[in-house]
Amino acid sequence: MTIHTEQSGPVLLVDGMALLFRAFYATSYSGYIMKTSAGLPTNAVFGFVKYFWDAVQTFKPEHVICCWDLGSKTFRSEKFADYKANRVDCPEELIPQFDLVKEVVESFGVPNVGLVGYEADDCIGTLAGTYGKERDVYILTGDHDMLQLLQERVKVVIMKKGQGNYAVYTPELLMEEKQLTPEQFIDLKGLMGDTADNYPGVKGIGEKTALKLLQEFGSVEGIIENMALLPKGVRAKIEAGLEMLHLSRDLARIRCDVPVECELAATSWEVDRPKVIAKFEELEFKGLSKLIG
Known part of the structure; x- marks a missing residue:
């Protein structure tokens, strides 16, 4: 794995699926699904941006990477056929938003990382272990399984109910709680x-x-x-x-040795505001542009 780490600012590793699913259910429980005038569902992407932006403002990273699952077949489902077999089918309105959210992430200049045969957790674990040797790493997720990745410089940020409400875990807090x-x-x-x-x-x-x-x-x-x-x-x-x-x-066990590559130089948090606003306008996200004012 080739990773260069020239600078020393914190890295934010985003569990994309955790944010997207949370955003979908938080904005669709009433039965209303936000759509563009062409009928494209956008509620999960809209909510994702709000969660994502709040976390960036809160933890002030110098680098941001977003990790995703790619397909449901992984080495875990090969070892145990019933792994995640109890999951209900994905809501129809969420399916077109998987590609859409990655386009939005890209518009922020943030790389989308994933590896066929592995879960986003494994990509996050590998990157956190590498970057955590030299800098502070924040893992943004709603998944307590990530607590196994805690190290001296790797913190796990669990999103709690309500936007902007986080539990920031360190090895000391895990020891204190459990x-x-x-x-x-x-x-x-x-x-x-x-x-x-x-x-x-x-x-x-x-x-x-x-x-x-x-x-x-x-x-x-x-x-x-x-x-x-x-x-x-x-x-x-x-x-x-x-x-x-x-x-x-x-x-x-989250794998921390998967063959995922992400050059840190390509992950600097530098927002190209016109590019992001153009994407927001394309998706008819009224009111979001002032977020990144």
Whole structure:
């Protein structure tokens, strides 16, 4: 992976799908979908821009990159056929907005990054690990799975309800809230599973038990080495679900070594205002132009 890091300002890595889906549902719950005069749905893109712009103003990055999933087939769905198989079909009005939002991101001079066979999380994890060696990195998402990526210079910004409302996680805050290290967060997901991503973990082990086990034994390996010390019922569950425990943990782990490339020199946050406004006008985004005044 070729990445040059000449300057030292912070990098904002945006989880594009998280913002787009959040924007779609936040603006369509009433049943009204914003469209252009030609009938093109734009509500999710409109909401995305507002979230995106607010985050840039809040965290003042020197570099911005937006990461996306490319298709539903990844190495995870190959390992486990039911991975994310519980997801409902994408709303019809959202489909044309996937390409549209990338055009808008591009108009801001921000690169769209994605890799077939991997998730946006893996691209974010790889870039965060690289950039985080020399500069501060903010990961903007609504997905708590990203907490495993926390490092001394990598912070995870969880979007909370209401625009401009963020929880900024550091390794210290994760320890304070959950008594977990970022690495242990992966073990937690392996034990308890994830209903959103549709992998089961160990049947009958919930978050409370999983946290207790990790606080006592440190890791999945530590738990397995000390099976004799576990309560009989818990031991039986782990023994019966050992294979799924290892698979679930593997599915939960964000890959930080994927072959994604993004030259930092091409990611400088420098808005070409006329270009952005022209895009807003094309999409009939009334009122947004004054945002970037």
